[in-house]
Amino acid sequence: MRKKREWKGPNLSSFELSHVPEPLLEFAANGRHVDVRFGLMDYGPVDFSTERTKEIRLGVVGSSQTVGKLGEWLRRCEGGIPAKNSRQPNLFPAFPGSTILGPFRCSFEIGTRHVRTMSPLLISRIVSEKDDDTAIALAVEAFTNEVKDLAEQDQPPQVVICALPVEVIERVSNMRIIPPDDSPADDSEDEIEAEDAPVVDREIENFRGALKAATLALRIPIQIVWPTTYDNDATVKRKLAELSTRKVQDEATRAWNFFCALYYKAGGTPWRMVRDQREYSATFMGVSFFEGIDGTSLQTSSAQLFDDRGEGLILKGGPGLKDKTDRQPYLSALDAFNLTRTALQTYKREHGNYPARLVVHKTSRFHPEEREGFQKAIEQSEIEIADFIWMPRRSPVRLFRNGVYPPLRGTAMRLDDEQTILYTRGSVDFFRTYPGLYVPNPLLLHAQRRDTPDWSFLLKETLALTKMNWNGTQFDGALPITLKAARQVGDILKYVPDGTTPDPRYRFYM
Template identity: 50%
Template sequence: MGHDAFAHHALGSAALMLISALHVRPDQTATELVGTSSVPRATAYRTLQRLADHGLVRHTGETWALVPRALEGFGIRLSDAETGHTLAQGWDQVAEQHGTWGIAARRKALHTAERAAYQQALDRFAEHRSRAVQLMRKETWTGIPAKTNGQTVRPLQDEATRAWNLHTALYYKAGGTPWRMQRHSSDLATCYVGVSFYRSTSGNELHTAVAQVFNERGDGVVVRGGTAQISKTDRQPHLTVSDARQLLLDALAEYRTTHGHQPARIVVHKTSNFTTGETDGFHEAADLREIDHVDLLWIQRRGAPHLYRTGQLPPLRGTSVQLDARSLLLYTRGSVPYFRTYPGLYVPQPLLIRPATRGTDLLTAGMDILALTKMNWNNAQLDERDPLTLRTAYRVGSILRHVPAGARIATRYAYYM
């Protein structure tokens, strides 16, 4: 029955804590109960009186004790109950008398359903609303207090940094461009595509989360693809030739719709290796759009070798080492000369970049990835570890998993921030 009997007069958990304290040690004074039950003094006095009104406790002199049958709500029955005292009505009877039977279960189910419905409605509403909204949890600004002492557990940035983070995101959602990548006049117009995967809400099917498409300005669009399959070789999700081709074609179509032109160069980022089918599919899509420059980059986030430099600080941000003709080690986080220190809490983990096609300029690929780590407009931090193409993968996937397969989705990345 839970709190059903206590739903009337807002007794709640304070009543349960007092009853528990009296069950462990009967005949306590109100002052003693404040300490043994951890209930504030004023609340303890009010709650004890209400429990007495319900016939669950009795007051003898300065002490309080449970009456016989008071613990039957826990399934405890006292066989040697005294007959000279007024027996409690019992929790079930109290709940029925006040019309609160089952209210706790109904309230819990209602709140659970409301939270789920709100989250799904908010995620799906992105395709219908014309403006991107900014939601901020209370804990983002106040921190998450500990249950024991009320102190902040989650470390908070200073107010100025939090304000910059919030208003940078708002500025982008309002249609502005906070900053952009540097681009030389001789550089090709490039379309950066991040491919990631997510599971459906049922957990049975693995879908392509997105082709997260960005240009040099950081303007992003989102495209959902087909169902991926887990490879028996590396246990990683992969696309078929046709799915890879269609995913990139859809991404290029959204790119053209958004920016008014086709890119001259395509760069695809992926956290798993490229199969032959994926490589062929992406190249077929580029050939259909007559795009000659295609770079397919496998970006490994774990297992890369580490570098060490003289002194106590880690390598500088931007340090890269070409291990061989087909792999580049890149530190996207590290010591910053301007700060004369490393602005981080943990040892920085480098990225290992492996091209899936020949002819890729590893130095250019590394510079692109380093620049894309500065393009997350959801905050004002300019030294993210992952490039924007991969950084957004989890956030977008966690939203799209709630959208039905046939439903239209919002394509602008601002809706997923």
């Protein structure tokens, strides 16, 4: 239902409220569901075929303790993990198991040839190193050497799990509140305001980014995992706090997220956006900026390119500039052209043709120079339809509803022809609750070029893109995947030497 109310803000006389229904996702056999986990249970992954039995080969690198404990947990997951006691069964479903009868319709196997155990002497050398940067470099080198050894086998694993020992984690991190591994313990940081967000410790981020960058050339995705993912008794000390332990998800949710990430990294597609065949084929590009290793150099750009089939491509661009008036980063016309042109050519090599429509997302304003470069690349690729959407990190407007729960996910408020706010986090009918911990902040969508006439179509599309994070299975993400991937991609690309072209597939950056 749409309602009209008076808006008291400057330059606005009225606004329009609406609600975007929860987008469906596509699974095997053309199955549809709003929820990732129930869709996988009911239909299986979208690329499932009854004509072949799928087995995913896993490798493991870690200490004797982490390798052993992880192996025990993986075997237990085969029989399934029960749901936690909760009044929201749709929010916390049981994990049915990791065999061919489970939600991913495949088995996950670790052969004895694919296990590498790091020596206690090597781990001791890392832990005892007094210099932080040297300790991180030693840890990166140790894991990279083992992954390289596995990659050189005749039949290498499809994904290598790096099971970090507690003592290594504590050495390479100051242990503040952080998203610690490739299966985040809690996605609630997406709804926290910037100044209220937990401090992200750079040492652990540097270790993760450097390790991911070092293994890109090996062409085998890695999955970094902490003991708290698979061992309920494991604790990791937080320096600067009194031995408190990080909050982790319930075990069934951890299993869902862990195996979903493994499936995608191994080349599978768990789900994808539902596309109407009558609509133009589209691809979505997120443009972001990140700082160099020294933290002081000019920001560099990257493009996160995703299509509605779930394929993701990552490209490194040229240096960023800063606007003299508002200090927002942007690209020169030439660099914007080159980045977009390279992204579209990479898309064409993967798909055989250019998309009919390109949607560009940014968290900073589209500078006139930048727009000129984007538009020139689009014209040369003969793409006639494009939308440039600026999504600032903070919305100036929030909505409140009666009662204790925040607005429904999908609630939208049209401000004017160019601006709309959209609640991507909020109360969820399917969960029968609000699953977050903090007051949600809506996205502000500011269209700086809009060839798509229908705002409701753009909102539906943006909401669907928040469900395309294959690193987790709770569908109510705060950001579209084009922008969600930006920080983790930047933390890896800054370690990639200039002049090298890393593998562009997103599965290597998760």
